[in-house]
Amino acid sequence: MNPPPNGAPDRRPGGRTARIRAQVLDAVRAELGEHGYEGLTMEAVAARAGVHRTTVYRRWQDVGGLLADVLDAAGEDDWAPPDTGSLRGDLTALNGEIHDSLVVRPSIPQALVAASFRSARAADAQQRLWEDRYQRCEAIVERAVERGELPPDTAARPLLIAATAPLYHQLVLLRTAPDPHLAAQAATTAALAATAGAFARPAPGDGP
Amino acid sequence: MNPPPNGAPDRRPGGRTARIRAQVLDAVRAELGEHGYEGLTMEAVAARAGVHRTTVYRRWQDVGGLLADVLDAAGEDDWAPPDTGSLRGDLTALNGEIHDSLVVRPSIPQALVAASFRSARAADAQQRLWEDRYQRCEAIVERAVERGELPPDTAARPLLIAATAPLYHQLVLLRTAPDPHLAAQAATTAALAATAGAFARPAPGDGP
DNA sequence: CCACTAGTGCGACAACTGTTGCTTTAAGAT
DNA sequence: ATCTTAAAGCAACAGTTGTCGCACTAGTGG
Secondary structure, rough: OOOOOOOOOOEEEEEHHHHHHHHHHHHHHHHHHHHHHOOOHHHHHHHHOOOOOOHHHHOOHHHHHHHHHHHHHHHHOOOOOOOOHHHHHHHHHHHHHHHHHHHOOOOOHHHHHHHHHHOHHHHHHHEEEEEEEEHHHHHHHHHHHHHHOOOOOOOOOHHHHHHHHHHHHHHHHOOOOOOOOOOHHHHHHHHHHOOOOOOOOOOOOOOO | OOOOOOOOOOOOOHHHHHHHHHHHHHHHHHHHHHHHOOOOHHHHHHHHOOHHHHHHHHOOHHHHHHHHHHHHHHHHOOOOOOOOOOOOHHHHHHHHHHHHHHOOOOHHHHHHHHHHHOOOOHHHHHHHHHHHHHHHHHHHHHHHHHHHHHHOOOOOHHHHHHHHHHHHHHHHHHOOOOOOHHHHHHHHHHHHHHOOOOOOOOOOOOOO
């Protein structure tokens, strides 16, 4: 295809290439913070990064490419899900984090979601990031199973989705006013359903 | 502000104005169906509608205005939530409808969601449509309460959100592969939590 | 039937977006 | 130090998007 879009410091990891990438990505985040996704243009990013337009076009192609790179960089952190000692506590804390990240204006996650609708590459990067996050969150369910809070055959992913989806739905899709106890409400509901065995896997004999 | 964008046949409800509005909205839906939201341009809509570009710009301003008008038109139907005789059945049928509308390619609802991120006016229209839909769906909860399936102080909206949010989350935001029994799974979970009283309103004494 | 005018068609234009060929800079190797 | 070449700068260009003034068409009212 074409050369890797995300910096690809394979051939020349030298200072300039990396420096310019950092400048540009910083500029993207700053622009996103100031004008939101709507106001994010290649022109403005290049100007703020102190880099020529052509450079940005050549390395990232379009706005979606820029966002994809930002998303990939976001997945390289060491974030870990909260560990409060109980399933309900973990889910509530997790939802609190999600809630806060979605209500600050302007919200970077919101902008990234918006971008994923305009660019296939941003959508792919977004999907990778979601997958990574939910994967890490499965630890919450594993710990709950170890503590005996949940039956051992509980499917982690649907449970996590049930807990977090209402937040995204209300704040991203429906755009209702931020409800202070929405996070706890959704977490509690999911925990309750899980304890009742709502997420037990259908086929128990899935061993080796 | 400015003259009403959605046709506004106040002053001259004559045949041509209405005819052109219909042509343009049809063209929007057709373009949306063929090229998705990405490929929706004012130029193409005008051409397909057999109308001059300037006319479309003047009456709808931008793509968001077009979508907003389509959304408003969509809310004028006589849709009613399914009535199967049980809460779980109703929610499952409802989720089935949502599921189907989101997995067909290209999906109009998906495109409208995407549009709502680009245009404030489309976002407003989208919000009106969601509100209308969830309002109508509250009948599901009311019937369940009347049947004695749910406690009388059950909050309808959070319950409906809990039931439907996982679908939107997976199919619109996460874009995972369509899961055939995802609709039933989410509906069942929500129904179970509701029966357990997870959506009981906190303050019982809110009467006159 | 005729006059009025909201709404549409038309063409020209400015602004913006993205591309291309070439030159210049600087990282990495000899 | 100097050579090589990947990557950035630069300027000119084509295509697209949105705007404006004016002419004209066709509902609306007398």
